[in-house]
Amino acid sequence: MKKVIVVGGGILGAAITFELAKRGAQVVVIDREDRGQATKAAAGIICPWNSQRRNKKWYVLAREGAKYYPSLVNELHSFNQLNTGYKKVGALSLHSDEAKLEAMKERTLKRKIEAPEIGDINILTSTEAKSLFPLLAPGYSALHISGAARVNGWALRNALIDASQQLGATFIQSTSTLIKEHNTIKGVKLSDNTTIYADEVVIAAGVWANELLEPLQLSFDVKAQKGQILHVKLTDHLCSDWPVVMPPHDQYLLTLENNNIVIGATHENTTELSDTITIAGIKEIIDKALLYAPGLSDAVWNEVKVGFRPFTNDFLPVFGRLKQYAGLTIANGLGASGLTMGPFIGKQLAKFLLESECEIDFTPYSIDSSIQEL
Amino acid sequence: MKKVIVVGGGILGAAITFELAKRGAQVVVIDREDRGQATKAAAGIICPWNSQRRNKKWYVLAREGAKYYPSLVNELHSFNQLNTGYKKVGALSLHSDEAKLEAMKERTLKRKIEAPEIGDINILTSTEAKSLFPLLAPGYSALHISGAARVNGWALRNALIDASQQLGATFIQSTSTLIKEHNTIKGVKLSDNTTIYADEVVIAAGVWANELLEPLQLSFDVKAQKGQILHVKLTDHLCSDWPVVMPPHDQYLLTLENNNIVIGATHENTTELSDTITIAGIKEIIDKALLYAPGLSDAVWNEVKVGFRPFTNDFLPVFGRLKQYAGLTIANGLGASGLTMGPFIGKQLAKFLLESECEIDFTPYSIDSSIQEL
Amino acid sequence: MKKVIVVGGGILGAAITFELAKRGAQVVVIDREDRGQATKAAAGIICPWNSQRRNKKWYVLAREGAKYYPSLVNELHSFNQLNTGYKKVGALSLHSDEAKLEAMKERTLKRKIEAPEIGDINILTSTEAKSLFPLLAPGYSALHISGAARVNGWALRNALIDASQQLGATFIQSTSTLIKEHNTIKGVKLSDNTTIYADEVVIAAGVWANELLEPLQLSFDVKAQKGQILHVKLTDHLCSDWPVVMPPHDQYLLTLENNNIVIGATHENTTELSDTITIAGIKEIIDKALLYAPGLSDAVWNEVKVGFRPFTNDFLPVFGRLKQYAGLTIANGLGASGLTMGPFIGKQLAKFLLESECEIDFTPYSIDSSIQEL
Amino acid sequence: MKKVIVVGGGILGAAITFELAKRGAQVVVIDREDRGQATKAAAGIICPWNSQRRNKKWYVLAREGAKYYPSLVNELHSFNQLNTGYKKVGALSLHSDEAKLEAMKERTLKRKIEAPEIGDINILTSTEAKSLFPLLAPGYSALHISGAARVNGWALRNALIDASQQLGATFIQSTSTLIKEHNTIKGVKLSDNTTIYADEVVIAAGVWANELLEPLQLSFDVKAQKGQILHVKLTDHLCSDWPVVMPPHDQYLLTLENNNIVIGATHENTTELSDTITIAGIKEIIDKALLYAPGLSDAVWNEVKVGFRPFTNDFLPVFGRLKQYAGLTIANGLGASGLTMGPFIGKQLAKFLLESECEIDFTPYSIDSSIQEL
The missing domain is CATH 3.30.9.10 (D-Amino Acid Oxidase, subunit A, domain 2)
Known part of the structure; x- marks a missing residue:
């Protein structure tokens, strides 16, 4: 059974965690509970179809994100998670x-x-x-x-975390730093110096992502x-x-x-x-x-x-494996569409980490151009 | 030589008049100078390309309208009409x-x-x-x-009328009513009871068009x-x-x-x-x-x-010959795009009346569905 | 019969003129009709009693000004001047x-x-x-x-001028300059070089008063x-x-x-x-x-x-004879209370010029401290 | 030693308490800590002198209230109460x-x-x-x-209460009801049914005063x-x-x-x-x-x-002994001048209760006309 650490407990981290847990992975989600967390503040409008944005890369994620909601909300019901604020x-x-x-x-x-x-x-x-x-x-x-539809970002995030915990996931409130060995990320160290090792680490830390990457001599464009x-x-x-x-x-x-x-x-x-x-x-x-x-x-x-x-610079989500280090996956840049796309992207990333087939091609959303070596 | 009466001296009527005069027709343009004339108030932005409107019927007219401006302004210069307010x-x-x-x-x-x-x-x-x-x-x-670009609607209209007059057109400030014989429109009667006969009458009277059509037992949807x-x-x-x-x-x-x-x-x-x-x-x-x-x-x-x-009801310009009466052409419904499209549509209508080949197909802009028999 | 020239045809000049004419003087009122004339723009509220201003010098003029209105309006009625906008x-x-x-x-x-x-x-x-x-x-x-009460400043001014004309006064629309001989003001010269001589000249020219006084090497604080x-x-x-x-x-x-x-x-x-x-x-x-x-x-x-x-500097009206030159009287500084006080002050000045007894003591409103010799 | 209960711990109750305690009385102050307490919200401007209010009854209290501040703030300093927000x-x-x-x-x-x-x-x-x-x-x-000057209402109130406690006063957070025997008020009963007896009860309960008086079949006009x-x-x-x-x-x-x-x-x-x-x-x-x-x-x-x-109905503070019941004193109606007047009125009431000579005559502020028997 694969072990994954998700750093960042916003909508995206929570969605990755839930899908990983559902698929039997061992998951630890670590959230620093920063003031200003986007998911905590966000009001969710699920209505991408009349947007002026016609960029296909963006629209595919937004459309699929909106389409995914009813089944996700239904699924959460089966975990007795009734409060997501979702309503058409x-x-x-x-x-x-x-x-x-x-x-x-x-x-x-x-x-x-x-x-x-x-x-x-x-x-x-x-x-x-x-x-x-x-x-x-x-x-x-x-x-x-x-x-x-509308959705309550923080309620949905909590429902995803709670359901994940029912499935065995662990939620930790702490800051964390990456543990690196040669060119591989091995896990994270918490603020109390506890170390947690895992097969994969995912960084879904929004505007704070760079704090984790700087020690790797990397800069992430966010x-x-x-x-x-x-x-x-x-x-x-x-x-x-x-x-x-x-x-x-x-x-x-x-x-x-x-x-x-x-x-x-x-x-x-x-x-x-x-x-x-x-x-x-x-x-x-x-x-x-x-x-x-x-x-x-x-x-x-x-x-x-x-x-x-x-x-990100071109206002598109980016996600995927880092090529500079093994064991590290990054997702970021969901911008104002975070609640619309977050659950769907989270699901795809979970599948990707568990080597299942994804519903979308990751190529257009590569993180490579967003990473700079310092 | 064909004789045409244009009722309505806004941007559209002025553009029809100018093109007709240029092509050698005998033209009389009659304007009531109503308070609230759209062209007189309009501020002209010639920038249809970033509009959210993607309706092709609309966009073709707007794009062609914008494209036509530089050559029109140039042409007016040759009539010493330098003041149109047009500037890129x-x-x-x-x-x-x-x-x-x-x-x-x-x-x-x-x-x-x-x-x-x-x-x-x-x-x-x-x-x-x-x-x-x-x-x-x-x-x-x-x-x-x-x-x-920007353009000054009223200055452009005046330049078109002035150039038309140089070409022999007549401008009359008066109200008018249509003269009907059987199923043919023969000309107009002015407020002082003068009658003017012509081969064709064009109504480009904007929101006041119905006052001319009501005596024909027709209602125009504007x-x-x-x-x-x-x-x-x-x-x-x-x-x-x-x-x-x-x-x-x-x-x-x-x-x-x-x-x-x-x-x-x-x-x-x-x-x-x-x-x-x-x-x-x-x-x-x-x-x-x-x-x-x-x-x-x-x-x-x-x-x-x-x-x-x-x-009009579907926010599109309509123009063409009336099928109920011979000798009567109507153009209307330019909405907020009047300055962008007016000169181009006017030119097409003039060509149409003189049986020249037009640059666009009139079919999508038929007036038929806008006319109701009372 | 005394001859008086009043320079300035706002509410104050008109009120002086009317009272002078009524009392049998020969009056010429000269108005430049400047843009921005206070009386032309003013909306008149006749309600000084609840004002926070408790300065006695100010209040006496305001209170007496308000008290004078009904009889003035009545008097104007007898000249068939019905339109003053005055209404309680x-x-x-x-x-x-x-x-x-x-x-x-x-x-x-x-x-x-x-x-x-x-x-x-x-x-x-x-x-x-x-x-x-x-x-x-x-x-x-x-x-x-x-x-x-309310009053229409411009209507009242016109009624006063019209009634004055019925009484023989002359209204001239012109700019003017003072005619000085030694230390006496003898009259005015109009823009067409016409000269008019008089026993007394009154300057009621509001914010433009200094243009008349500068040639006398005087500066008026307004x-x-x-x-x-x-x-x-x-x-x-x-x-x-x-x-x-x-x-x-x-x-x-x-x-x-x-x-x-x-x-x-x-x-x-x-x-x-x-x-x-x-x-x-x-x-x-x-x-x-x-x-x-x-x-x-x-x-x-x-x-x-x-x-x-x-x-004026202390926000009080000033009026009276100039001590530097004989034959010159000045009134100014009515501020935002012009319509309330103007008719009353005008009446007092007319009495003063004709050597009748005034209803108020002029001492507190002396122009001396407002005049500076250049 | 007289025992007094003060119901209401806003600026007025706190000031009464402090002065009573200073003068050696045994004081209990009881505060319900209602949401919307005026003192808690108030921003204190100590500047009554330019006010449009010229009512002498009001002005005397406001002027004396402002005059009292520096010595009060000084006195609180001697109790090490440095935080009142008072500053000129x-x-x-x-x-x-x-x-x-x-x-x-x-x-x-x-x-x-x-x-x-x-x-x-x-x-x-x-x-x-x-x-x-x-x-x-x-x-x-x-x-x-x-x-x-300015003052921080809640800080001043807390300083007064703290200094009072240093002097032996008791502060209780509770609701309370009056204990009546025949025509005398004997003390109060707290929400936990504790009873406290005293020689005098003072109600300084602002907009909530009626809740205490209703059981006495009295209605207070506030x-x-x-x-x-x-x-x-x-x-x-x-x-x-x-x-x-x-x-x-x-x-x-x-x-x-x-x-x-x-x-x-x-x-x-x-x-x-x-x-x-x-x-x-x-x-x-x-x-x-x-x-x-x-x-x-x-x-x-x-x-x-x-x-x-x-x-109160005439926008004036009222204070003094109730005539319907012995042992009960009421103060109320300080309106928007509470912080300016509260400390001064509180001091006078404390003197009054202890039979010292007051600095003002209470007659103009009688509560009689504010009390109605139900």
Whole structure:
């Protein structure tokens, strides 16, 4: 039985762990619980089909990621993991110019051929849109996509970890460093100097990946994009089944269980991993939200979450074995699509590590060009 | 020599008139000079290539429209019509999430094959973008498209009309009604009861087209979208060569000659053709603009223009001969793409009326489904 | 019969002219019609009693100014001058903290002893306030002062000039320069070189006064404060009888005839007399207005007026004879209280010039400390 | 030795307790630690002198309250209570219209005769004001009052309680009910049924006072005004010595130790004591703050506090013995002036209970008109 150490307990690490555990591997997942963990902050919209991103490498992962969700959630149910926040609530993409919605509709319809899970695709008048999401401003029509879903990133991650533990996996909260012998990675050393050996180590450490690789004289090309996300609660409406809302700018609205709505997020390129909430960030979030959903001003403030999305230079996930050292696999760069793609990529990596056949070709996502020898 | 009456002196009517006159036809163009004429208010961005609209019927007209501009502007120069406001200043499409810009870049690159006039396509950092348009907020990267141009709708229309007059065309400011004999349109009657007969009548009357068709017991499917547009003047910068800016929402910024910047526009579906400026409209324009270009708050207020864009049900231009009556041609529904497509469509219609070969197939743009018999 | 030339046809010059004419003097009023004339832009709130200003010199003029209005308006009626925009509509002073309103109520009640025209003084709940001015935000209580009035500055000025002309006064639109002989001012020379001689010249030229005095080697201490004022029109309400609204900041709302509401004004200290409208100014006006009266967002934009209020160093009006030259009287510095005080001060100056007894002592308002010899 | 129970451990209860303990009484202070305690949320500006409130009953308490601070803070130092947040940092009262500042200056100067602690009173240009508080917008002049101070309500309360405990007082965290025998209050019963007897009971329970009085068939007239207050932290400036800022509206800015700035507060009349933070409240606070101090947008979000200010019908504090029951004293209604007046009123009440001579006459603040028998 193969033994694998997964460093990083975000959505990706958790998904690798779960699939490895299911397939009988011995797994240890180690998480440092950094402030600003992307998965902990993320609000998950599972709706890649109307995206402007048409890059095929990206879209294949996003489409397959979305397709995988229902069966994954089902599987977690069989481990009595009922709380993932996953729900098919549909999505409304708003615009004041209906011609733009028509364009989006066509784009989405074309993609339905390979992704029937998209469901129904309709342009709604502003009145119809408001009947589905009563806080909207007048004057915005919407494209409605019935197959869109939302998910709670942290709940899903916890469900995956818990199910993995039921299957025998071990979860450790610690920092860790790689143990290297010649050109092979043999395991990790924890902060209390405990050493754990394994056949394979996987680094799924997002924006903090370089801290593990630097001792190997390697530099991994990953940039951090800070997102501030505001959680509010409605007191006058039951909103938990309302659709996700995508206004025509760079933010979104997402209903959650318990009558919460998530508003956000900022996209702040940063080199400093400081998870502060800023007045400028909150002002940007509130101002942008109220332009399209003025009814949110009656909501109750809940909390602000801050996470750091990991990005590569060409905004594509990368994953696979490191060629400089044996026994080391890296996955990173899921960016703003982490929740959509994370579970699917995690499953593929688990299969790869156990030498099963994968559902996608890894070639386009090679880590080679992201690694530099120092 | 064929005689044609063009009812409607917006960009489309003016372009038909010019091409007809150039080709030796006898043309009379009649314009009512309504308040809210779309061409009079329009700020022209000639940059269809990065649009989310991928509908081929739409895109062919937009691409060909953009391609036609340089030669048209050149031609007008030979009539000593130097003021069209046309200038290739490039465009910046902003986003806080660079992955989205990457997607837009790919989309635009693909289109460059058939449209080399797109020019250079590059992603700029927020600092680079700010060096081209110094009023931008920090934190927004941009896709820069060097081939994008701006044009002044009303100046271009006037240049077309003036050149047509040099070629012998007649411009009349009047309302008009169609003169019908049996199933043939014979000409028009002006408000002073003058009658003008012609071989062909073309209706290019935008949102007011139905007033001409109702006496024929026909209803034309055209809806009006009101746009409010704010013109400001910079006093601290020379901005006339700055690029067009497209923030990630439903508005834009456009530099003009004389250090003006155009900010807008609203998209208000309306049945009432009232060209009022509203506080809500101005607030929306200013709030949206300052989110992405806070430096605009130092600008001096110039004026607000209001226009009504004509739309058909499927947001596509329609044009061609009416089957119910002989001698009547209709063109309409150019929506927000009027300045991009108007000159090109106008040229095609002129060729069509003079039985020359057209550069596009008219079939996809048939007016038949837009006409209802009352 | 004494002959007087009044240079400056704002509210103050017009009031002097009218009173002089009524009392049988021969009057010529000369106005340059500068852009940015304060009276032309001013929205007039006649409600000095709840002001925080307790300076007695200021308050006496303001109180007497307010008290004088009804009889002046009546008098103008007898000249068939019916359009002054004067109407006793009451005023609402808003605050979210009722203790502050209670304080204002007490202050105003004390002043009622000498100014019974204040009328009823009551604190209204936010619901009661909203019933009088339906566009208010919830949560603001108000002090209601029933005796407050509004007036249209330009209409009143025109009524005064017209009535003066009926009485034989002459109105000339021209620039002018003073004619000096030894230490006496003998009259003025117009831009067409016409000379007009008179027994007395009065300079009521607001922020432009120094241009007349500089040739005398005198400098008058007057500063300009620019005010931008937005006029909007309501379409869904009949608001002409609504009260004036004073939110708890540095701006106000004022209903006018014809369903207009005036919103403003900015207070911009400036040395440049440029009457531009700025985006920052409009944004400030709209943002401040909508904080307290969000219902204004449905209003229709009408126009923006810009005026320059003249201020002295201690923010008090100054008026009286110049000691350096015989035959020259100056009045200036009415600041933001010009419409309230202008007619009353004008009347006093006319009496003074005709050697009648004045209702106030001029000593506290001496121009001496405002004049510097160059 | 007299034994006194003080119900309510806000600023007022703590001040009574401290003075009683100092004077040798045996004191028990009981606090329920309700969410929304006014003292816990309050930001303390000690600057009553420029207030528009001229009600003498109010002003005497506010002036004496401000005058008392330095000696109280000194006294607490002798108990090694160094952390009260009290600091004389001065205050800036902003306005765009300098005439209004001139008025405020005169008002404040008059009050200086009886309150020399006001210090220097000067009008500053906008540049001078910005040099003291660099985040201000241009265009706002300011009245600077050098004697103004700030205080941290909760720190001061804790210092008073701690010093009292050093003096032998007992602090209990519990709910309590009054023990009544015939027409005398004998003590209180705690939530664990412990009974404590005393010679006197004082109710200083703010908006929650009625819960104690209802069992006596009495109703106390106190209304709650909710205040939401935003705490931010500056990272680019050392602001702890910056002056308090009072913009010309219903909110303020207050620097604290540790580079914090307090922005607020809302004034929301409410019958529901729900301490939720609302989007509308946050938006109001941020929008109003940024109008006058746009530099705050770079600040880091810290927390939002919510408190309920207790108000009587005429916005005046009331305090004294209840006439319906022996042994019961009530103090309440300090409203937004709680931190300014609380320590002083507390001291007077302690003297009163111990039959010492008080520094003020209690008559104007009688509780009689605030009590209704049910």
